[in-house]
Amino acid sequence: MHFDTLALHATHQSDPTTGAVVPPIHLSTAFARNEANELPAGYIYTRPNNPTREALEKALATLEGGAVGMSFGSGQAATMTLFQALRPGDHVLLSTDAYYGTPALLEQVFHPWGLTYTRVDMTDLDAVLASIHENTRVIWCETPSNPMLTITDLLTVSRIAHDAGAICVCDNTWATPVLQRPLELNCDVVMHSATKYLSGHSDVLGGALIFKHNNEFTQRVRQLQSLSGAVPSPFDCWLISRGIKTLGIRVRAQTATAKVVAEFLNGHPAVETVHYPGLPNHPDHILIQQQMNEPGAMLSVQVKGGAEEALHFIGKLKLFTRATSLGGVESLIEHRASVEGPNSNTPQNLLRISIGLEHAEDLIADLAQALR
Structure with missing residues (x-):
């Protein structure tokens, strides 16, 4: 089946x-x-x-x-x-x-x-x-x-x-x-x-x-x-x-939106790096195609600057909820190093994003205004 x-x-x-x-x-x-x-x-x-x-x-x-x-x-x-x-x-x-x-x-x-x-x-x-x-x-x-x-x-x-x-x-x-x-x-x-x-x-x-x-x-x-x-x-x-x-329909819809969001962020001048398995520049792009059906709805983005710039950016978002979790129907974003604590190895400018079921254009518009 x-x-x-x-x-x-x-x-x-x-x-x-x-x-x-x-x-x-x-x-x-x-x-x-x-x-x-x-x-x-x-x-x-x-x-x-x-x-x-x-x-x-x-x-x-x-x-x-x-x-x-x-x-x-x-x-x-x-x-x-x-x-x-x-x-x-x-x-x-x-x-x-x-x-x-x-x-x-x-x-x-x-x-x-x-x-x-x-x-x-x-x-x-x-x-x-x-x-x-x-x-x-x-x-x-x-x-x-x-x-x-x-x-x-x-x-x-x-x-x-x-x-x-x-x-x-x-x-x-x-x-x-x-x-x-x-x-x-x-x-x-x-x-x-x-x-x-x-x-x-x-x-x-x-x-x-x-x-x-x-x-x-x-x-x-x-x-x-x-x-x-x-x-x-x-x-x-x-x-x-x-x-x-509803797992299948949710994950596929979230993945479709995540692809569009990742592509937008990947080309933005205020963004240093986007970590997403669906981007052609991912170092394991071929392996991903071999063992995964789709790249998923999770991505991480490193903005230009450090923790201060990353926190300033997410503070301006209106549709993304600043919360620690993932996989829900609402889009979440968090400054991962803050969550992991002082011994974290995660880059200070990295933000983890869980894409929900909002429309891709609305999420991109929110990200665009916060990055300006």
Whole structure:
């Protein structure tokens, strides 16, 4: 099936009791046993399993083409649970250009616990190969990356991981399964911050892991999900499922607008650099065409000057909301280095832009008046 049909039907389960087209939200935390002390539907308590969460997890697996889907209370909770499934003394290889919360988890939580990690430029395949240790268990990719939109060759990096006896995990939050299917590129696990494009309306927090195989490692993560309780509420699961129904049409519309906006900014005299996978001058333009259907709706722009000029520019915008998130129906912009803090490696003149569903001409007019 085409993606739009798949997304709609993966999240559509009519209620067998009432015939309701929209499935109910199962808010109950406890489930009754019958006279024989059996659990008729297999549900015992909402922390280990819940009908609404189970429906979402099945849909997530379907969308990414995986065997098992798991949902979490946030993208960070999903990331943390996967790292918890490793053992003290294991080694993680992580991109230098990754969402700042991922290395923060490794450094502040898991390094004291005994997990080691190395950060490497994932676009330099020789450096990736040279950074493999005997105890490397995970290579963590993020493509396109946040916020520099660098691209990782998933086929090659996953091969490097497998040759080393490790698994390859891809943060697919920015691309979504609409634009990129990492499991089809031999990755083992896909991570999503479901807060972003999957839910799509900036009103719910969530995370997800989708596993290519239902193996021992997958079951260990499932066990940790249940024991830790880092799971979304049934209502959160229902909201994410509702967002998935329109995921394809939203992402394609946002991408079409992002292309036009990126082209406008790329030729503007007040702009130093535009980082966007859809521009012909992107250093990984050929690789992008090989592993992505479209370049997506995220871009970063470096204005001429420094932090002062960047902040002055976004202060004059009227249609873009100055906020920290992405993937919603409204266009957002933020000074990324301010968000990441004093240890940020992000250029001080860089602004991260999430394109929403406004008309392209209106967004460009707003950018033009702010850049004047």
